[in-house]
Amino acid sequence: MMDTRKKALLTAAAAAALLPLPALADTGLYIGGSVGSAEINEDFGGLTLDSDNTAYRLVAGFQLSEFLSIEGGYQDFGRFEETFSAGGEPVRLRLRADGFTLGGTASLPLSHSLSLYGRAGAFFWDADGEINGIADGSADDTNPYYGAGGKVSLTERIDLIGDWTRYELDESDSDVISLGITIRF
DSSP, rough: HHHHHHHHHHHHHHHHHHHHHHHHHSSSSSEEEEEEEEEEEEEEETEEEEEEEEEEEEEEEEEOOOSEEEEEEEEEEEEEOOOOOOOEEEEEEEEEEEEEEEEEEEEEEEEEEEEEEEEEEEEEEEEEEEETEEEEEEEEEEEEEEEEEEEEEESSEEEEEEEEEEETTEEEEEEEEEEEEEOOO
């Protein structure tokens, strides 16, 4: 099911990117992407996973006003790994998680080209775990996400963004620090 949602989001983003820019001028629509570092530090039945990984995010949104927008997106945390020693034998724990977001962003413009923002919403995720290459289970749920960041306008339509976001995954949390761009239409 996750593959279908990924394809739908990527198709929508590609379709928006292919439309002529004058047709989208000043509509309030925007798309974006970012790359960063995801971190998790969690105890799973006596095995502590303390790892970070490259993560990426894709978003599409609509700016309702100078201060408020709504957006949906896809967040991929990559694969977290940790190797332990149990009875002298190596034990490798892997965890993969990704999901979709739906939420809002509140902005505070500081100047014409600089603003701060906060973001929050619902995170629809799923995760798979394995021990020594053997699937050990999967989980999915809907939990909150929230974060803060800043953006600098590079051109009339392109912004450089940097932010921190916390994604809650049931009893675990993952913090993502990322850098990316948004393109406004």
